[in-house]
Amino acid sequence: MAAAKMTQSQFIKDLGVACGVPTKVAKQMVTTYAEMAVKETKKNGVAVLPGLGRLVRQERKARMGRNPATGESIKIPAKKVVKFRVAKVVKDAIVPPKKK
Secondary structure (H helix, E strand, O other), X not given: OOOOOOOHHHHHHHHHHXXXXXXXXXXXXXXXXXXXXXXXXXHHOEEEEOOOEEEEEEEEOOEEEEOOOOOOEEEEOOEXXXXXXXXXXXXXXXXXXXXX
């Protein structure tokens, strides 16, 4: 059985307790943070989320793919995608680097 995952409401409640603010204010903080990240990524193609990482908009080139059901080759059109690059500090905290 998998461990229980933190829900958005649990995150907001914990944030409110940690910052000493009401849950309503914590929810507004999280919503505003997310909106700012989306707006910055749309405008500049990258949004830095301090302490976490960065959102990066990238262009994916058109390429040839394969339909798995029929095996037929298909052309996949170019498109824009958003990727999240985790900060090194966060990555090292979650998965410590191997000692040499």
